[in-house]
Amino acid sequence: MPCNVIAIANQKGGVGKTTTCTNLGIGLATEGMKVLLVDCDPQGSLTISLGHSQPDQLPVTLSSVLGKTMYDTELSPQEGILHHSEGVDLMPANIELSGLEVSLVNVMCREKILKQYLDEIKSGYDYILLDCMPSLGMLTVNTLAAADSVLIPVQAQYLSAKGLEQLLQTINKVRNQINPKLKIDGILLTMVDNRTNDAREISALLRETYETKLKVFNPDIPHSVRAAETASYGKSIFAHDPKGKVAEAYRNLTKEVLKLETQRQKSKSDLLR
Numbered sequence: 001m002p003c004n005v006i007a008i009a010n011q012k013g014g015v016g017k018t019t020t021c022t023n024l025g026i027g028l029a030t031e032g033m034k035v036l037l038v039d040c041d042p043q044g045s046l047t048i049s050l051g052h053s054q055p056d057q058l059p060v061t062l063s064s065v066l067g068k069t070m071y072d073t074e075l076s077p078q079e080g081i082l083h084h085s086e087g088v089d090l091m092p093a094n095i096e097l098s099g100l101e102v103s104l105v106n107v108m109c110r111e112k113i114l115k116q117y118l119d120e121i122k123s124g125y126d127y128i129l130l131d132c133m134p135s136l137g138m139l140t141v142n143t144l145a146a147a148d149s150v151l152i153p154v155q156a157q158y159l160s161a162k163g164l165e166q167l168l169q170t171i172n173k174v175r176n177q178i179n180p181k182l183k184i185d186g187i188l189l190t191m192v193d194n195r196t197n198d199a200r201e202i203s204a205l206l207r208e209t210y211e212t213k214l215k216v217f218n219p220d221i222p223h224s225v226r227a228a229e230t231a232s233y234g235k236s237i238f239a240h241d242p243k244g245k246v247a248e249a250y251r252n253l254t255k256e257v258l259k260l261e262t263q264r265q266k267s268k269s270d271l272l273r
C-alpha cells in the first residue's frame with residue numbers, strides 16, 4: 001500500500017486538530033498500519049499530548065530536519081523520530097519551528113520543503129498525519145503541498161463555519177498551483193454537545209451546507225471531559241477511556257478513513273483495466 005499523507009487542517013485554533021491527529025493516528029496503528037504523526041505547529045501541542053511535556057528540550061525536532069532539508073545537509077531516515085507506547089511514531093515540534101517558517105520565505109521551492117523531507121521517509125509508513133498549526137501561513141501551505149488529502153475538523157460553532165470558506169479557498173489555490181492531486185477527505189464535526197439546541201442547529205446547518213460538495217464524517221465527535229483530559233496524560237482516548245463515546249467515535253472515524261483508501265485503490269485499479 002502506498003503511503004497516505006493526510007493534513008489535519010483548520011486555521012481556526014482549538015477545533016480539535018491535535019486531538020484528531022492523536023486518536024486517528026493511534027486508531028490506524030491499532031488496525032495494523034505503520035503511522036507517523038508530524039507536529040507541524042510551533043506550539044508543540046501534539047508533542048506534549050504524546051507525553052513530551054518539555055518540547056523545547058528535545059534535541060531534534062521538525063525544524064531541525066526541515067533546516068537540513070533546506071540546505072541539502074545529509075539526514076538519516078529515523079533522525080529525531082520518537083516512538084509512542086501506543087504504536088505510533090512522532091516527529092516532534094517546538095517553538096523553533098516559528099523561526100524556520102520565517103526563514104522559508106527566502107528559500108527556493110519554499111512551499112515544498114516539508115514534501116521533500118516526507119518523500120525521504122514515507123516508504124517506512126502506511127499513513128503520515130500532519131497536525132497543522134492554526135494559520136494559513138507558509139507552514140500550512142507546506143502541509144497542503146505535501147499531503148495527498150486534507151481532513152478538516154470543525155467545531156460546531158457559527159464562526160468555525162465561516163472560517164471554513166477561507167480554508168477551502170486556500171486548498172483550491174494549492175491544488176491549482178502546487179499540488180493538483182490534493183483531495184479533501186471530509187469535514188469532521190468535533191466537540192459536539194448534542195444536549196444544546198445551538199450545537200444541534202449548527203451541526204445540522206453545516207451538514208446541509210456542505211454535504212452536497214464534501215463528505216461530512218458520520219458520526220460527529222461528541223464533547224466529553226474525558227477527551228479533554230487525554231493530552232495531560234500523554235495517551236489516546238482509547239487508553240484513557242476505551243468504552244466512552246469519544247473513543248467509539250474515533251474508532252468509527254478510523255474505519256471511515258481506511259474505507260476511503262480502499263475505495264481509492266479500487267477506483268485506480270478500475271481505471272487501469
Ligand SMILES: Nc1ncnc2c1ncn2[C@@H]1O[C@H](COP(=O)(O)OP(=O)(O)OP(=O)(O)O)[C@@H](O)[C@H]1O
Nearest residue numbers: 013014015016017018019134191222223224227228
Ligand atoms: N471531544 C472533545 N471533548 C472535549 N474537549 C475536547 C474534545 N476534543 C478536544 N478537546 C479539547 O479542546 C481543546 C482544543 O483541542 P485541540 O488541541 O485538539 O485543538 P487544535 O485545533 O489542535 O488547537 P490548536 O489550533 O491550538 O492547535 C483541548 O483542550 C482539547 O483537550
